[in-house]
Amino acid sequence: MNFEVISSYLPLYTEAFFLTIKIGWIGILIALSIGILGAFILHFNIPVLSIIVKVYVELFRNTPLLVQLFFIYFGLPKLGIVISVETCGAVGLGLLGGSYMTEAFRSGLEAVPVSQTESAQSLGFSKGQIFRCIILPQAFSISVPAVLANVIFLLKETSVFSAISLMDLMFTAKDLIGLYYNTTECLFLLVVFYIVMLLPVSYLGSFIEKKVRFAQFGD
Amino acid sequence: MIERLGFDVLFKGSNFIRLLEGLGIALRISIISVVISIVLGIVVGMLMTIKNPIIKAITRIYLEIVRIMPQMVLLFIVYFGATKSLGINLTAETASIIVFSFWGTAEMADLVRGSLISIPVIQYESSAALGLTKIQTYIYVIIPQTIRRLIPLSINLITRMIKTTSLVMMIGIVEVLKVGQQIIEANRKASPNAAFGVFATVFLLYFLACWPISQFSKYLEKRAI
Numbered sequence: 001m002n003f004e005v006i007s008s009y010l011p012l013y014t015e016a017f018f019l020t021i022k023i024g025w026i027g028i029l030i031a032l033s034i035g036i037l038g039a040f041i042l043h044f045n046i047p048v049l050s051i052i053v054k055v056y057v058e059l060f061r062n063t064p065l066l067v068q069l070f071f072i073y074f075g076l077p078k079l080g081i082v083i084s085v086e087t088c089g090a091v092g093l094g095l096l097g098g099s100y101m102t103e104a105f106r107s108g109l110e111a112v113p114v115s116q117t118e119s120a121q122s123l124g125f126s127k128g129q130i131f132r133c134i135i136l137p138q139a140f141s142i143s144v145p146a147v148l149a150n151v152i153f154l155l156k157e158t159s160v161f162s163a164i165s166l167m168d169l170m171f172t173a174k175d176l177i178g179l180y181y182n183t184t185e186c187l188f189l190l191v192v193f194y195i196v197m198l199l200p201v202s203y204l205g206s207f208i209e210k211k212v213r214f215a216q217f218g219d
Numbered sequence: 220m221i222e223r224l225g226f227d228v229l230f231k232g233s234n235f236i237r238l239l240e241g242l243g244i245a246l247r248i249s250i251i252s253v254v255i256s257i258v259l260g261i262v263v264g265m266l267m268t269i270k271n272p273i274i275k276a277i278t279r280i281y282l283e284i285v286r287i288m289p290q291m292v293l294l295f296i297v298y299f300g301a302t303k304s305l306g307i308n309l310t311a312e313t314a315s316i317i318v319f320s321f322w323g324t325a326e327m328a329d330l331v332r333g334s335l336i337s338i339p340v341i342q343y344e345s346s347a348a349l350g351l352t353k354i355q356t357y358i359y360v361i362i363p364q365t366i367r368r369l370i371p372l373s374i375n376l377i378t379r380m381i382k383t384t385s386l387v388m389m390i391g392i393v394e395v396l397k398v399g400q401q402i403i404e405a406n407r408k409a410s411p412n413a414a415f416g417v418f419a420t421v422f423l424l425y426f427l428a429c430w431p432i433s434q435f436s437k438y439l440e441k442r443a444i
Contacts, residue, residue: 062429063422066396067418071422074403074418078225152286156287202283
């Protein structure tokens with residue numbers, strides 16, 4: 001291990017690190033928005049839209065991100081839809097994540113026992129109130145672990161971006177290995193940066209999970 | 220219409236067969252890795268329920284590594300790192316099987332551990348009250364119940380494994396995506412829109428490989444409850 005090499009690569013990795021984080025989190029935000037919207041559509045069983053959401057979820061949950069990115073980045077331009085690499089990464093990650101998030105939120109909404117709705121009805125709550133004050137908070141609490149697991153999964157999936165030449169951590173490492181053959185140093189930095197990126201999220205995740213466990217209170 | 224969308228290349232020569240062969244390679248790698256993962260995962264999962272601090276620490280570190288390291292990074296470490304620092308020359312396929320088994324074992328072990336501890340204590344106590352020995356308790360009471368919960372989850376692991384094997388093109392294995400790229404390159408002049416048709420087909424092929432399996436797993440999961 002040559003530390004001079006490591007320190008000279010550091011700026012390149014740092015740049016790639018921030019790009020990866022930026023696109024990763026934009027993708028996750030898109031995923032969360034799609035997920036919430038999709039789960040609501042499925043929960044209220046909105047006629048045509050719920051079929052579209054179901055097809056979308058099955059399509060994107062059963063295909064790899066790499067294939068989705070290739071399709072979006074190389075396939076769609078042939079139809080005249082040209083987007084930049086960064087947008088493609090964020091959109092691809094958002095679409096993949098959206099299908100996982102939809103499932104997470106939907107199962108959260110479904111997991112709230114019927115007795116809760118019935119009890120609220122007998123207490124004279126209106127339909128809107130039941131959803132807002134009874135179902136939603138509990139569903140949120142139940143779906144948090146799945147959502148956090150998805151966030152970690154999506155941050156890990158950002159490594160796939162390198163395949164469409166987005167200058168992320170993985171691409172930088174691959175590029176430097178190809179140029180200078182400092183394989184050990186490059187891989188070491190790669191691992192370190194992924195730990196820096198994911199370990200805090202992992203720990204923060206378990207902390208949040210403990211904080212919002214109110215729906216299972218009394219179990 | 221077919222030509223404008225670039226689906227025509229699929230019908231030229233043996234292009235479509237080649238794509239299927241590529242998918243076959245990805246499937247073969249994932250099946251081998253899944254079998255290894257399930258066997259090792261059961262062992263590691265049972266080890267994790269033992270209350271020994273050293274085993275606990277080791278398995279926790281192992282799980283945490285798998286949890287936060289992208290499979291692509293592991294793939295690069297094993298494929299390029301092992302050659303460089305240990306001097307072992309692995310073929311790309313061996314490297315990918317090692318990585319996916321390493322990852323799958325952790326996933327499987329976590330599932331096994333989860334379903335083992337989800338068996339209520341009452342089951343163990345009742346078996347003891349009925350005079351079953353420890354081994355009998357496991358064979359007749361605990362393991363059958365665990366398996367019922369495990370089967371749908373491990374089938375789900377197969378689909379995740381298949382999806383993850385798409386990464387092997389990054390270390391030079393010619394699987395379905397790489398074949399797709401080759402076909403597009405070879406037909407750049409004749410059908411410039413091939414990228415759309417070929418990648419749409421690859422997308423669909425992966426879907427057709429994974430969707431039935433995940434539906435089956437969903438069906439079993441519903442039945443198990």
